[in-house]
Amino acid sequence: MSPTAEEIVRAAARWIGQGTRLDTRTFAADLGISRSTLFRRVGNREDLMGEALWYMADRTMAAATRAWREANGDVVRDAAGELRCLAAMRRYRAAIAGNQGFRRLIDEEPTVAIRVLTDPHGRVQPRVMAAHVDLLRRDVDAGGFTPAVSLESLSYAIVRLGEAFLYSDVQAGRAPDLDAASTLLAALVEAKS
Template identity: 65%
Template sequence: MNASPAEIVQAAARLVHQGARLDMSALAAELGISRTTLFRRVGNREDLLGEAMWLLSERTLRSASRRWREANGDAVRDADGGLRCLWVMARYRASIAGHEGVRMLLDEEPVAAIRVLTDPAGRVQPRVIAAYVDLLTADVDAGGFVPAVDVETLAYAVVRLGETFLYSDVLASRAPDLAALGTLVGRLVDRGL
């Protein structure tokens, strides 16, 4: 087998999703390539872990957006006045918080997990911020709301606040509180709540 970088990332994402440890030697053997080829195609373990986490994140964001469209079409607000971007972000956070593979990674490798998930120069955080910029911009463009600051700054603030609450058990020995996070993000994004 001559596994492409995309196939390697998919295999790594599958392992993370299943809650299995990402072992580069075992993955290379499973894919029928050498460790050297694996590293050449996808970088080191943290690079691959970051790509796998982003793939899972991207799928989760797409799924949440699709569920919004199924329930609300192209509307920017639901029947209760809830803003589309906030709804999608909340579903994303809930999925991450309840994902067994992510929780196992945070429990078993907290330092590496936090580095991979929150590094501003890494594979995950900048992409989540960019995805949030897109969500916020779509709602601004549709006339759904007027943010207090530019969407790039707002997306950054929402992601960093989310990380603080989502990973609070690792960062501050405090249980994650998604309800409080949702309230804070709602106030930050949609001042009219």
């Protein structure tokens, strides 16, 4: 039986997570389909990579929010005063930065990876921003904080700043500093107007 588009995306995410280069010829052969079938179902290589990276990001964000819930229940702030959304974002960035397959993709194909990850009209960044809006909205609705700007503007700033720190080794020739990112993001989120 021929794999569905969703099964193809999950397989591509596994390849990326394992650090295997996503060569469409080899990938299609591994799935037992032709390259033309692969392209019909999921698009070109960058489309497939974008869907796979979004799949990974979505699962990573879900795991980060689940970890909060398991540790803290439904409270908006933990005992130390950290907002639920900020804790989830911190875990999310740390998990992405620590994924060896993802890092290998960034190291071996920096131009393609950054283009796919940060394209404002692509398959990853708009969805990541929407996920951040949802994360922020839950805390706003629960009375955790009142944002100084719209959630969409705040999400944009959070995602772009997070990208700047996550990919700083490629974009600016400096080591990623996730602690600095967390500090700056907390200042953005908790800012008073």
